[in-house]
Amino acid sequence: MTVPLLKIGAVLSTMAMVTNWMSQTLPSLVGLNGTAVSRAGTSEKITLFQSPDEGWQVYTSAQAPDGKCLCTAVIPVQGSCSRDLRSHQLRQLMEKVQNISQSMEVLDLRTYRDLQYVRNTEALMKGLDSRLKVAAESQKSLNAKSFQELKDKMTELLPLMPVLDQYKSDTRLIVHLKEEVRNLSGSLLAIQEEMGAYDYEELQQRVLMLEARLHACMQKLGCGKLTGVSNPITIRASGSRFGSWMTDTMTPSADTRVWYMDGYYKGRRVLEFRTLNDFVTGQNFVQHLLPHPWAGTGHVVYNGSLYYNKYQSNIAVKYHFRSRSVLVQRSLAGAGYNNTFPYSWGGFSDIDFMVDENGLWAVYTTNQNAGNIVVSRVDPQTLEVLRSWDTGYPKRSAGESFMICGTLYVTNSHLAGAKIYFAYYTNTSTYEYTDIPFHNQYSHISMLDYNPRERVLYTWNNGHQVIYNVTLFHVIKTSGEL
Numbered sequence: 349m350t351v352p353l354l355k356i357g358a359v360l361s362t363m364a365m366v367t368n369w370m371s372q373t374l375p376s377l378v379g380l381n382g383t384a385v386s387r388a389g390t391s392e393k394i395t396l397f398q399s400p401d402e403g404w405q406v407y408t409s410a411q412a413p414d415g416k417c418l419c420t421a422v423i424p425v426q427g428s429c430s431r432d433l434r435s436h437q438l439r440q441l442m443e444k445v446q447n448i449s450q451s452m453e454v455l456d457l458r459t460y461r462d463l464q465y466v467r468n469t470e471a472l473m474k475g476l477d478s479r480l481k482v483a484a485e486s487q488k489s490l491n492a493k494s495f496q497e498l499k500d501k502m503t504e505l506l507p508l509m510p511v512l513d514q515y516k517s518d519t520r521l522i523v524h525l526k527e528e529v530r531n532l533s534g535s536l537l538a539i540q541e542e543m544g545a546y547d548y549e550e551l552q553q554r555v556l557m558l559e560a561r562l563h564a565c566m567q568k569l570g571c572g573k574l575t576g577v578s579n580p581i582t583i584r585a586s587g588s589r590f591g592s593w594m595t596d597t598m599t600p601s602a603d604t605r606v607w608y609m610d611g612y613y614k615g616r617r618v619l620e621f622r623t624l625n626d627f628v629t630g631q632n633f634v635q636h637l638l639p640h641p642w643a644g645t646g647h648v649v650y651n652g653s654l655y656y657n658k659y660q661s662n663i664a665v666k667y668h669f670r671s672r673s674v675l676v677q678r679s680l681a682g683a684g685y686n687n688t689f690p691y692s693w694g695g696f697s698d699i700d701f702m703v704d705e706n707g708l709w710a711v712y713t714t715n716q717n718a719g720n721i722v723v724s725r726v727d728p729q730t731l732e733v734l735r736s737w738d739t740g741y742p743k744r745s746a747g748e749s750f751m752i753c754g755t756l757y758v759t760n761s762h763l764a765g766a767k768i769y770f771a772y773y774t775n776t777s778t779y780e781y782t783d784i785p786f787h788n789q790y791s792h793i794s795m796l797d798y799n800p801r802e803r804v805l806y807t808w809n810n811g812h813q814v815i816y817n818v819t820l821f822h823v824i825k826t827s828g829e830l
Contacts, residue, residue, distance in 0.1 A: 586608075692747050
């Protein structure tokens with residue numbers, strides 16, 4: 349009995365080693381151990397939302413007499429790396445590995461169980477072996493009673509038969525698993541040859557360098573004239589009819605936190621979700637309790653701080669999330685508050701903070717300018733107003749507004765049938781009336797903000813959190829400079 353037990357122990361040890369290799373070593377070899385090789389097609393748009401329109405679309409419309417090339421670029425919601433054939437094959441391999449690991453775990457448990465049974469019957473088999481030897485040497489000693497005892501012992505050993513049959517089945521399964529391992533090894537070798545001589549770390553560094561170059565290119569293409577807004581993409585339905593939600597407009601792309609502020613007045617509770625997926629599922633969040641309540645929904649998160657309008661005042665507040673403290677607060681001189689000059693939907697939306705490629709802005713109005721929208725550049729450190737523009741557009745006639753590349757875009761309504769109706773260009777202090785369709789799916793928008801890092805519009809629409817992609821028209825010189 350000693351030799352068979354040693355063989356069974358060797359099988360257990362071998363299966364344990366193979367299972368350990370499957371679960372620990374192989375994921376790191378194929379780059380699926382939790383470290384992302386690529387964060388979606390652009391360096392800034394990493395963990396946002398799946399869309400069938402993942403590729404860049406660039407349309408050349410004309411060439412001006414001075415040599416300028418007039419182009420339209422549609423920024424993708426997510427790059428095409430996620431659809432890479434290699435990634436798909438690696439996922440298939442990983443599924444095979446998981447199946448093999450699970451099968452080996454079953455074999456391991458079953459073999460251990462049967463081994464315990466064999467060990468428990470080892471003494472019985474040794475005793476039976478001695479009785480058989482004695483019976484063979486002296487048949488006279490095998491009387492009727494001894495024969496019956498021997499027969500009973502044999503009956504006790506009958507359950508070993510299915511155990512042995514199971515071992516035969518397990519042996520065939522092990523042969524099959526070994527064949528699967530060989531196939532996986534061949535597939536991995538082929539992938540390694542296709543990837544070339546670069547190891548995983550070097551490939552990751554090359555991807556990061558490519559992302560940095562692509563980001564630099566996007567920064568050049570980032571500013572342009574808004575010509576279109578995509579259909580809405582609903583991320584979540586939660587909260588009351590009015591509120592705001594956002595991601596940071598300036599932090600590195602690896603920071604995918606989402607902030608959520610339900611309601612439009614007297615609120616102090618800000619939820620910080622770790623990732624967009626956590627926001628969708630409503631899990632893994634921390635709560636910030638603001639020292640001063642907010643008014644309206646025109647809040648923005650910029651470089652780790654929340655900028656918002658203090659309730660019942662025209663005071664701007666900068667709250668730092670990490671230190672959980674107010675860093676600075678300052679009054680916007682003459683700015684209306686408490687529904688003096690809100691958007692058409694009301695909701696104490698007198699003061700609206702925004703961020704675009706040029707920095708921090710405040711949109712509001714005063715008695716002095718007869719209720720027309722004022723756009724002010726604001727120093728994010730001191731909240732001091734750097735420069736202001738009077739757009740001439742009455743704020744009470746606006747549904748909502750947002751800034752892109754120094755241009756204020758205004759919707760004509762917060763209800764169904766809204767469109768982007770007015771644009772004010774701060775670089776030239778001029779304006780024009782526009783007619784850009786804007787699908788107001790849930791018929792009551794109470795928050796609309798542009799995020800320059802992700803190049804999408806964030807919207808709170810009747811208790812739904814929604815995003816829109818944007819189309820920008822660019823003027824690019826033939827030298828490659830804007």
